[in-house]
Amino acid sequence: MDVVALLRRKREGHRLGSDELRAFGLAIADQQVADAQLGAFAMAVCLRGMSSEETRDWTLAMRDSGQRLDWSDLKTRGPILDKHSTGGVGDTVSLMLGPMLAACGAYVPMLSGRGLGHTGGTLDKLEAIPGYAADVSTDRLRAVVAETGLAIVAANADLAPADRRLYAVRDVTATVDSLPLITASILSKKLAAGTDALVLDVKHGSGATLPDPAAARELAEALSTVANAAGLPTRVLLTDMNQPLAPALGNAIEVDVARRYLQGRERPARLHEVTLALGAELLCLAQLTNNADEARTRLMGVLDSGAAADRFARMVHALGGPLDVFQCELPRAPFSAPVYPLRAGVVNAMDARHLGQVVIGLGGGRRVPADRIDPRVGLSHVVALGQAIDTHHPLAIVHAADAGDYARAAMCVREAISVGDSVASPGPLWQPLHAETVA
Numbered sequence: 001m002d003v004v005a006l007l008r009r010k011r012e013g014h015r016l017g018s019d020e021l022r023a024f025g026l027a028i029a030d031q032q033v034a035d036a037q038l039g040a041f042a043m044a045v046c047l048r049g050m051s052s053e054e055t056r057d058w059t060l061a062m063r064d065s066g067q068r069l070d071w072s073d074l075k076t077r078g079p080i081l082d083k084h085s086t087g088g089v090g091d092t093v094s095l096m097l098g099p100m101l102a103a104c105g106a107y108v109p110m111l112s113g114r115g116l117g118h119t120g121g122t123l124d125k126l127e128a129i130p131g132y133a134a135d136v137s138t139d140r141l142r143a144v145v146a147e148t149g150l151a152i153v154a155a156n157a158d159l160a161p162a163d164r165r166l167y168a169v170r171d172v173t174a175t176v177d178s179l180p181l182i183t184a185s186i187l188s189k190k191l192a193a194g195t196d197a198l199v200l201d202v203k204h205g206s207g208a209t210l211p212d213p214a215a216a217r218e219l220a221e222a223l224s225t226v227a228n229a230a231g232l233p234t235r236v237l238l239t240d241m242n243q244p245l246a247p248a249l250g251n252a253i254e255v256d257v258a259r260r261y262l263q264g265r266e267r268p269a270r271l272h273e274v275t276l277a278l279g280a281e282l283l284c285l286a287q288l289t290n291n292a293d294e295a296r297t298r299l300m301g302v303l304d305s306g307a308a309a310d311r312f313a314r315m316v317h318a319l320g321g322p323l324d325v326f327q328c329e330l331p332r333a334p335f336s337a338p339v340y341p342l343r344a345g346v347v348n349a350m351d352a353r354h355l356g357q358v359v360i361g362l363g364g365g366r367r368v369p370a371d372r373i374d375p376r377v378g379l380s381h382v383v384a385l386g387q388a389i390d391t392h393h394p395l396a397i398v399h400a401a402d403a404g405d406y407a408r409a410a411m412c413v414r415e416a417i418s419v420g421d422s423v424a425s426p427g428p429l430w431q432p433l434h435a436e437t438v439a
Helices: 003-011 018-029 036-046 052-062 093-103 122-126 138-148 161-173 179-192 213-231 251-261 269-285 292-303 307-318 353-360 403-416
Strands: 081-085 106-112 149-156 197-204 236-238 335-339 345-350 377-381 396-400 417-422 430-432
Touching: 003 018, 003 036, 018 052, 018 161, 036 106, 036 179, 052 161, 052 179, 052 213, 081 093, 081 106, 081 179, 081 269, 093 122, 093 149, 093 179, 093 251, 093 269, 093 292, 106 122, 106 138, 106 236, 106 269, 106 345, 122 236, 122 251, 138 149, 138 269, 149 307, 161 179, 179 213, 197 269, 213 236, 236 269, 251 269, 251 307, 251 377, 269 292, 269 430, 292 307, 335 417, 353 377, 353 396, 353 403, 396 403
Parallel strands: 081 197, 106 149, 197 236
Antiparallel strands: 236 430, 335 396, 345 417, 377 396
């Protein structure tokens, strides 16, 4: 194909057709498009935009640039379901929701990512479990899903390879925030994964990738429109990330939150509510339940019976982890100590992004993809907005490699969490994008 002509047409604001976009996607995957041309395409899209139809066609082109998973052998036994989050601080939902959905009769091949920046990554958390192998072949993925009902693993390089190449140039070309490119990047992999139904958790607030609620809603609308137009039944929730979803940040620390949640030992209110809301959307969308109340009852049933915990344990063991993940020792930081406030009062403001950056500073996250992660470090027992505390109640407990790292993190925690005399009423924790959702 004539790549230069395509780039010129996009630069001039013309709409690209589905056939030429599909050819362009295949050319990218076949290494027939140079990185400079990829950057030019990304910039042209960033400046000129794409219509919803063009974004759909580009999403399908990237889907078709590589392998597509076929779950027809399992679909007679249950629906293939998936959930995706745009990223937030203390977001461990996938670790609990996947096993809960599997225990409700679904199959959940959840293709997740590693963290970059303040939000963390699902695979980094799971790889804090000794032996857990997130990079598996397609055959291994299929076997684990068939055996346990779920697998939370990395996306295979053969899935949407055009997106993999384009994604690599977006950061260095200042085109990361292009709405059509974000939409196509997320959905091309979900469509290639063969999902029957999808729920999207689009976050806003200080700890989200998109802090501005209006920008988050715009992305949610684009994702919903394109996914449903591409034949993937999808619902979207908008969730608040002005404070951590769980009162813990850091890889091994968040895995322990998930273990305690699944065992019923501790279920943090915000984390629990968002997990149930997303699960109810999916169960209703897949017609496994008739309404939201029935869906929540069923989700609570598999939690309280231990069925969800059993699914999680079986998945971890099938992917190389210990026989009993609930009994295994997780990595622990050698130095842990509380951070106390300088005054008594009410927690009236919080910079969740800054808290995520504290974890990066401790070594628990990445500034660039090549950074190594220390799974031991992070924050636990983080206070909540509106919580009344005194000078003997910690803002958080810091888990660090040494006392020096603790001291630097403690100063940053005090900067991120404000204690005053009163607090404004918070907005809703979550809301559906459209009124017809199960909420």
